[in-house]
Amino acid sequence: MSESPGAGLRGRSRLGGPDIVRIAFLVALLAVALAFPVLFPSPVATNYGVFTLVFVAVASAWNVFSGFSGYISLGHAVFFGSGAYALGIAARDWHVTGVATFGLLPLSAAVGALIAVPFGLIALRVRRHTFIVITIAVFFIFQLMAYNFSFTGGSTGVDAPFLPWPAATYNNPFYYISLGCAVGMIALAWLIRRSRFGLQLRAIRDDEDRARGLGVHAMRVKLTAFVISAAVTGLVGAVWFFYLTQVQPPSGFDPLFDLSVVLMAFLGGLGTVAGPVLGALIIEPGQLYLTVTFTNGYFSEILLGALFLVAVLLVPRGIIPTGGEYLRRLTTRGRSAIPAANPASQSAPASTGPRSDEGAMREGGASKGARRRAGKAL
């Protein structure tokens, strides 16, 4: 993963053959996604589509904060559930019904963002394990609040307004809304990754103290990414809730939600734009299929865990980085495209940790310099 910023920079300077192939591929992918409800009009298929796109959007949103900055959040269900509850409570208390409810979606994004500010100000003061644990703690506080407050409806939860749509095409509007969220989020992730802001985030991931020394306002950058990520997660949570028509504390604030999202990003490739998307496309339909096939749900849980263990042990860096390296090795006919860190790390496992860390830092620094120079040239 560490070499990809450099690769991205090289690719950006000129629009060569591979870029045209890439753009054509993306356009084709988008066309397939747009045509999906027409090609597979059955509600069963579009149901898979809606859930998958919801998770594409959420995994991508999670990745913009956690993947880029290295702060692994296990509390994104806080924003997902709060977005869902915000829509349900607002619709209930303001007597919004029918299609007009969609107009409340921005509110859910705002609620997600608003929660993220104090949450981030507290949690982002600490790093690594402590940060992860704080996010888990905040998550449980929110779940308990949903159970215990009266305006959240306790354990019965909140219902969404009724939509008088025919069952055969009921899923389609939700499909396109979640597709819109997913595409918008991917585009945002791509823009952030290319921007100065994205580079600052990755500098924090590589070495936060050094990044501060180089003049990155670490807290401001981390918090901004956290808020962006939270807003999108809240928005998508509201879509998910409106589609399911109800939310209860354990479904809105679900520990498995956090794990699934992290799993998707890891399987695809943490910190890459395409990785979480690919991960969500693989895992979410698989998870849905398993839940439908093994109705007791426990077997799917075991399989999910086992799948993840296998993935971690076989492709520890994720599909996109590992696959990318494999392709690069093919195109350079066996010679490694980047001679430094990686081959060494495979031959000497004992010294891998510190050495590859150092390599990542050096490269992060180099690409940062390159970015500055490129910025000046532009």
Add this chain to the structure above:
Amino acid sequence: MAREIYQAIVDGILIGGVYALMAVGLTLIFGVLDIINIAQGIMVILGAYLSYELAARLHIDLFVGLLITVPAMFVIGVVIQWVFIRPLRGRERTSMTLLVTYAVALIIEGILYQTFGADDRQLSASYVISSVHLFGFYLPYIYLYGFALALALVAALYTLLYRTSFGRSVRATMQDETAARLVGIDTNRVAAITFGIGVAVTAAGGMVYGATNAFDPNSGYDLISRLLAIIILGGLGSIGGALAASIFMLTLESLVDIWQPTWAIVVFYAALVLVLLIKPTGFFGRQAVRAQ
């Protein structure tokens, strides 16, 4: 009123001892391996189920059964460490190990559901239901025995860590893994055994937990989040800290429980957030680098 408060404090301290037993394993694993074992919560429950099976099928007393469950959990811990955690290296190790242990927890949870179903269980024995009237307090025997067991095991861990050569290797690995390897300590072996011990101690905690609470395979989530709050509050890697934080947190919870039973558990996390605002390394934080 005052009576209730005293009773709550005594209860809190006794239950705190049991939590300390579970938290010490978690913090020890963190100190040596630099990982957070998310599976620790479900390990507690697994330990409780093992004790349950031994008692229900073979009619083995809960405390005698520990002679079987603790070594069994030690072996499970060593195997998990050797197969899934040892291979993880490199920059993403922190988050990878967290997810791997999470996945292990999922698998164990699924297996427990498959084997035992979702019904609540509770361990039973004559000393679980009877209590003793002492200094004006009603104290269930199981709390007293559990507390005594916790003290004995924590003392044994201390002796192991500070009075044996293996303990010296463990502490050296905690301080600096590379340096420990340079002076000839087999850090892989130390890591595996420490993980095993951390998990085994948990099994003992699980037995007492299972005797004082109803549990099902899902109880692991609630437990692990409490244990994490405890070890962070006590300072990651600090055994004394885990002990103090368990007793502090459980006493606090049991006090709040008098007035606000539904919000008592929130106190746990609220206290954690408050303490970290003031002192990010927890009560007994060791070096800032590790604690962060």
